[in-house]
Amino acid sequence: MSNPFVSQTPRMTIRNLDLFYGTFQALKQVNLLVQINRITALIGPSGCGKSTLLRCLNRMNDLIPGVRVTGDVLLDSQSIYGSDMDVCRLRKRVGMVFQRPNPFPLSVRDNVAFGLRVAGITRKNQLQEVVERSLRAAWLWEQLKDRLDSPALSLPMDQQQRLCVARLLAVEPEVILMDEPCSALDPISTGKIEDLMLELREQYTIVIVTHNMQQAARISDLSGCMLLGDMIEFGPTGNIFTNPADKRTQDYISGRYG
Amino acid sequence: MQNSPNIPVQPNCPDRRRTQNAVVIWCRDKLARYIFLAVAFSATASLLLIALFILKEGVPFIIKVGLKSFLLSSEWNPAAEKFGIYPMIIASLWVTLGAMLIGAPLGVAGAIFLTQFVPRSIMRIIKPMIELLAGIPSVVYGFMGVMVLAPFIRNYLGGPGLSLLAGSIILGVMVLPTVISISTDAINAVPKTYLEGALALGATRWQSVHMVILKAARSGIIASIILAMGRAVGETMAVIMVAGNAVRIPHSALDPVRTLTANIALEMGYATGLHRQALFATGVVLFVVVMILNSLAIAAMKRKTGN
Numbered sequence: 422m423s424n425p426f427v428s429q430t431p432r433m434t435i436r437n438l439d440l441f442y443g444t445f446q447a448l449k450q451v452n453l454l455v456q457i458n459r460i461t462a463l464i465g466p467s468g469c470g471k472s473t474l475l476r477c478l479n480r481m482n483d484l485i486p487g488v489r490v491t492g493d494v495l496l497d498s499q500s501i502y503g504s505d506m507d508v509c510r511l512r513k514r515v516g517m518v519f520q521r522p523n524p525f526p527l528s529v530r531d532n533v534a535f536g537l538r539v540a541g542i543t544r545k546n547q548l549q550e551v552v553e554r555s556l557r558a559a560w561l562w563e564q565l566k567d568r569l570d571s572p573a574l575s576l577p578m579d580q581q582q583r584l585c586v587a588r589l590l591a592v593e594p595e596v597i598l599m600d601e602p603c604s605a606l607d608p609i610s611t612g613k614i615e616d617l618m619l620e621l622r623e624q625y626t627i628v629i630v631t632h633n634m635q636q637a638a639r640i641s642d643l644s645g646c647m648l649l650g651d652m653i654e655f656g657p658t659g660n661i662f663t664n665p666a667d668k669r670t671q672d673y674i675s676g677r678y679g
Numbered sequence: 680m681q682n683s684p685n686i687p688v689q690p691n692c693p694d695r696r697r698t699q700n701a702v703v704i705w706c707r708d709k710l711a712r713y714i715f716l717a718v719a720f721s722a723t724a725s726l727l728l729i730a731l732f733i734l735k736e737g738v739p740f741i742i743k744v745g746l747k748s749f750l751l752s753s754e755w756n757p758a759a760e761k762f763g764i765y766p767m768i769i770a771s772l773w774v775t776l777g778a779m780l781i782g783a784p785l786g787v788a789g790a791i792f793l794t795q796f797v798p799r800s801i802m803r804i805i806k807p808m809i810e811l812l813a814g815i816p817s818v819v820y821g822f823m824g825v826m827v828l829a830p831f832i833r834n835y836l837g838g839p840g841l842s843l844l845a846g847s848i849i850l851g852v853m854v855l856p857t858v859i860s861i862s863t864d865a866i867n868a869v870p871k872t873y874l875e876g877a878l879a880l881g882a883t884r885w886q887s888v889h890m891v892i893l894k895a896a897r898s899g900i901i902a903s904i905i906l907a908m909g910r911a912v913g914e915t916m917a918v919i920m921v922a923g924n925a926v927r928i929p930h931s932a933l934d935p936v937r938t939l940t941a942n943i944a945l946e947m948g949y950a951t952g953l954h955r956q957a958l959f960a961t962g963v964v965l966f967v968v969v970m971i972l973n974s975l976a977i978a979a980m981k982r983k984t985g986n
Contacts, residue, residue, distance in 0.1 A: 481879060486798070513881035523872035526895045538890065539882040585876070592880060 430498075432457045432596055432626045433478060433515075438492035440473060440482065447473045449650040450492070455596065460618060460627045462641035462658065464634060466673060469647040471630045475598050478628065479515040480508055496596070513540070516594035520601045522581035524573035524588070529556075529565055532573045532584055536592035551591050559587035560617060579610030586617065597621065599629040603636065615640050634674060638662050646670045733966060736959035749960060755926045757946070757954040764961055766928045770843070770936035771912060771968075773929060774922065777847025778854060778911040783904045785851070786858025790900075793859070794866040795888050806863065813856035821920030824849040829921055838933030839923060846922035846936065850914055854907035861906065865899020866892060898982050905976035909969050915940040939965050 433455035440448035447470045455461050455478075463471040476482045477494060480501060494501045501511050513536070524532050531538075533552045542548065552569065556562040561583050565576075573584055582602060589597060599618070603611040618627055618640055631637050637644055638658060645655040646667070654661060654670045665671045741749055744762055752763025789809070793802045824845055833840030869892050877887035893900070915938075923935020924945060937945075943958050943965075950958055 479879065481875065484875070484878070509881045509883055511881075512879055517879040519872060519875065519879075521872060523870070523876040525873055525876065525891045527891075535877070535882075535890065536880045539877075539880060539886050588880065 430457070431455055432497065433628075434493075434495040434498075435474075435477070436493045436495070438474070438477060438490065438494065440470075440477060440491075441489045442485070443487045447650050448477070451647075451650075451652045453645055453652060453655060455626060455628055456643065457626050458622055458624070459642040460622055460629060460640055462637035462644045463628065463630045463647060464632075464637050464644060464673070465647035467632070468649075470650040471645075471647050472600055474647070475517075475600055475628060475630050478596070478598055479512050479517055481512075481517065483508065513592050514594055515596040515598060516589040516592065517598040517600065518582070518585050518589060518602045521605050522578055522585055524576070524581050524584050526572065526574055528570045529573050529576070529584065530569040533588050533591050535588060540592070555587040555591040558590050558621075559583045560613070561587055577610075579606050579613060582606060582610070582614060583617065586614075586621075590621075594625065596626045596628065599627065601630055601632060604632065611636070634662075646673060648673070730966065733959050733962045736956060737963035738960075740953070740956035740960045741963065744957075744960075749957075750964070753928065755942075757950065757957065760953060762953075762957040762960075764939065764942070764964070766926050767937055767939045767942050767961070768964070769928050770922070771938040771940070773843055774846045774850060774918065774936065774938055775908055775911045777843065777932070778850035779904065779908060781848060781851025782854040782858055782907055782911075786855050786903070786907070787862050787900055789855070789859045790862035790866055791888060791893070794863055795884065795892070806860065809856050809859050811856075812852075817853065817914060817916040818920070820849050820853055821917035824917060824921035832933065836933060838931070839935055841921055841923035841935050842933045843922065843929050843936045844932040846918050846938070847932070849917050849921050850911045853914060853917060854910050857907045857910055858903045861903030862896070862900045865896040865903065868899065869895040898979050902976045902980040905972050905979060909972040909976070912972065913940060913965065913969055915944050919944055 431454040433453075435451055435453040435455075438448055438451040439446065451470075451474060453461075453474075463474060465471050473482065477490065478501075482488045482490065490502060496511070496515065500506065501515075525535065527535070530548075530552055533555050534548045537548055537551055553562060553566075556565060561580060564580065565584075573581065576584065582605070586597075603614050606614065615636065618629070621627060622642075629637075629641065641658045643656065644658040644661045645652050646661060646665075646669075647653065648669055654665060654667045656666075660666075661670060662674060665674060740762075749762060749764060750768065751765050752761070753765045754761040754763045755766065793806060797805070825841075828845050828848060829840035829842075831840075832838065832842060832845055836844070873891050873895055874887055877891045878884070882890065918938050919941045922938065922941065924937045924941055925935040926937050926942075927934075929936045939961050943961050946954070947958055
């Protein structure tokens with residue numbers, strides 16, 4: 422494997438990012454480079470701001486009233502907080518998988534086709550083609566090809582979560598954000614999602630927030646450890662877990678917080 | 680920890696007294712249960728009594744005259760013992776349909792606006808005001824209809840003004856609180872994760888609302904519309920005041936009509952004998968229609984979408 426830290430141009434650059442919920446500062450001067458075709462993991466104890474940081478990358482924090490962001494996030498060297506950024510377009514390029522599987526109360530097919538319908542594509546053949554391609558990419562085609570019209574909410578949890586991934590792949594994002602995607606799943610389902618992520622890395626850039634340090638160690642190329650809104654350490658996952666530079670990272674990894 | 684001087688120390692009561700207390704508490708508990716049971720039962724009982732009473736008065740008439748001639752004959756002339764309520768059934772249907780055409784889209788649109796496009800703080804002011812609409816006496820709505828709406832229709836659209844259209848508009852406004860408040864609750868009950876999921880796929884707010892949220896809230900919205908239909912079918916005073924009350928099948932929205940409810944209210948005061956029974960039979964028809972609508976609403980609310 423190539424050294425993950427050998428930098429091509431980063432896909433996303435986070436510069437001096439501060440975020441306030443009202444008067445509470447949730448992110449403090451965070452800097453981070455998200456490398457193309459790598460899995461970047463954000464770890465740290467609950468409430469350290471890792472999910473908040475993730476949600477800055479596709480501006481999902483805009484939904485929360487009273488949030489103020491300073492600093493900058495660049496996607497391919499364009500500022501996503503700039504006034505010329507179309508948030509809907511941004512979210513097509515930077516997609517998100519949530520903590521709890523959240524397929525829509527529609528059929529499997531309509532879930533996957535949702536992103537295309539949103540983009541105004543209604544041609545049946547094209548939709549069908551994308552549905553198949555996306556479900557294949559999320560390893561669901563074989564199980565679900567005969568059940569495309571059954572309701573998505575009737576699927577087991579891990580299939581629901583992979584359906585959410587398929588739904589995302591249908592819009593061909595550049596970056597996939599995953600917010601603790603396995604926390605609602607059992608270990609076997611977790612394994613499936615992790616294998617899927619490793620395969621998706623070939624084509625996509627992935628940022629994952631996880632509570633599970635073994636998971637970060639297993640799948641990520643780069644890790645950032647956060648504490649109380651600070652990015653206390655960022656580097657190749659191997660280094661973070663075997664030879665952390667910061668005492669606090671060491672403490673978190675060895676289980677002294679969290 | 681400091682002992683606050685305000686809190687009296689629990690007296691050490693002897694065992695005997697404690698058991699006595701337990702018995703008293705137990706008795707009170709039982710008593711409260713039976714009182715509440717009786718209150719709850721009295722509500723059900725009054726429903727049952729009302730149903731029995733109108734059935735007892737109305738059903739023999741229907742049997743005597745025949746269901747078909749009662750429901751499908753167009754001639755209503757109590758003096759000549761002609762009792763056909765077909766025009767009134769048609770009128771009730773049209774008025775209700777018209778009210779729904781006006782009230783349902785406005786109500787659902789209002790609910791979408793309140794839940795999706797207005798800050799919570801403003802919604803908390805507007806929603807109670809809309810619910811206050813439900814507290815305005817129907818005679819006041821009727822008064823507005825007679826003074827404002829009917830002349831308006833007469834002057835600008837023609838006809839006598841007191842008409843099917845006027846009735847529909849007044850009823851459409853009257854059912855707004857029902858549609859808005861139940862639809863708002865249904866939309867608010869949709870998990871926030873659906874909205875997030877849709878937005879995260881690049882959907883606009885409106886796309887998220889109509890492609891996901893409305894589908895998820897569909898059963899509740901349908902229930903709100905059916906309940907509103909029940910209200911519209913049963914509304915009496917406002918309709919009497921604005922709909923014109925002529926017993927004939929309407930040929931346009933500007934014709935005056937008499938609904939089933941209006942028929943009962945207008946004639947009950949002086950009806951005797953067979954005529955009086957005919958009015959009770961009209962009540963039976965209404966009762967059945969409203970029961971069916973309410974059952975449909977309950978069934979719609981119970982149905983889970985997508986499962």
